[in-house]
Amino acid sequence: MAPKKVLRKVGVVGYGRLGQFLVSRLLAQGSELGLELVFVWNRDPGRMAGSVPPALQLQSLDALEERHPDLVVEVAHPKIIHESGAQILRHADLLVGSPSALAEQTTEQQLLEASSHWGHAVFVARGALWGAEDISRLDAAGGLQSLRVTMATHPDGFRLEGALAAASSTGPRTVLYEGPVRGLCPLAPRNSNTMAAAALAAPSLGFDCVIGVLVADHSLTDMHVVDVELRGPPGTTGQSFAVHTHRENPAQPGAVTGSATFSAFWLSLLGCCQLPSRPGIQLR
Structure with a gap:
């Protein structure tokens, strides 16, 4: 009997247009790609009603540990990285979709320290940056x-x-x-x-x-x-x-967000899931 395939567990923070795109792709293609969507969080939970299965809706970021994510994808707002980035790194690798948050030196230092302490990676999506x-x-x-x-x-x-x-x-x-x-x-x-x-x-x-x-x-x-x-x-x-x-x-x-950035971000997500968890900030 072939061994059961172990899925990489992914959580998505933010449910705007980019978050909706990623959630849709994960629900449609995740299993065949070795990925499992384990939660979606949005500052306004009502936005998820009717489109995100209730079992996947996370009511508080403080409870994300219960979903045991391997990777948490932030596509919300830099404030999420300022307020919760270091805490997320206690439990999972983090893909930052709002790299402008790292312009604040205190936030960058907090992420580096948490990454080193907990052994999780800080990936940064290149988004619309060409080359x-x-x-x-x-x-x-x-x-x-x-x-x-x-x-x-x-x-x-x-x-x-x-x-x-x-x-x-x-x-x-x-x-x-x-x-x-x-x-x-x-x-x-x-x-x-x-x-x-x-x-x-x-x-x-x-x-x-x-x-x-x-x-x-x-x-x-x-x-x-x-x-x-x-x-x-x-x-x-x-x-x-x-x-x-x-x-x-x-x-x-x-x-x-421009149209081509959606697919670029999806490829960043897939790339993160294929890499070992290594402390530090890495552009993907």
């Missing part, structure tokens, strides 16, 4: 001098806080912010995740030296545009290695 592995390799080789990430979309696609919440686009295309990614993340926690992922991919520059640019463009009613520009130090000829990628991601009007 993450290439950036990491170049950075590790000492060949990265500057990195700039520009995200442009229609103003309705932004969820801004603090001083940026009162900012208005004065023309067809307005730069709302240009500066270190660390300064942008608390002002646009749901619109800076691609930039935060870039900061994590390039630790020699990090949140303080990777430049983020947020642009409100009224012509982009159904699309998110991400430009990544990087440059290496001058070589013997005085010329520098340089790369510029331009990514156009279709998106529903007013949506925070």
Whole structure:
């Protein structure tokens, strides 16, 4: 008799559009992929009514230990990582879908300490960042001098806080912010995740030296545009290695997450489940 297949148990925190997509895929394909959805949590439990089986609805994150997850996937809001990230790592690996949370140094340190203490991994989804592995390799080789990430979309696609919440686009295309990614993340926690992922991919520059640019463009009613520009130090000829990628991601009007990011996140989830649990922060 063949041995019974051991399923990797996955919990999902957040049930917005991305959370709904992941839950649907896990319910439909999880078993054949060796995955079992063991809980779904949402700040507003009513949002799960009629679509998430009652037995899978988790009423409190404090009770997630009872579901014995191997991996907890956060697709809610950076506040969840701030408030509960370290606690989740007591019981499971964590896939962070809101990497802007790591711009807060206290949170990053808490996650690193919990990861080391409990032996669980902190995975960070690359999301809409194109070329993450290439950036990491170049950075590790000492060949990265500057990195700039520009995200442009229609103003309705932004969820801004603090001083940026009162900012208005004065023309067809307005730069709302240009500066270190660390300064942008608390002002646009749901619109800076691609930039935060870039900061994590390039630790020699990090949140303080990777430049983020947020642009409100009224012509982009159904699309998110991400430009990544990087440059290496001058070589013997005085010329520098340089790369510029331009990514156009279709998106529903007013949506925070572009269409292609859904499949990218699903692949990140699958990749995490295939890796051994190793302490530390790893971009996936």
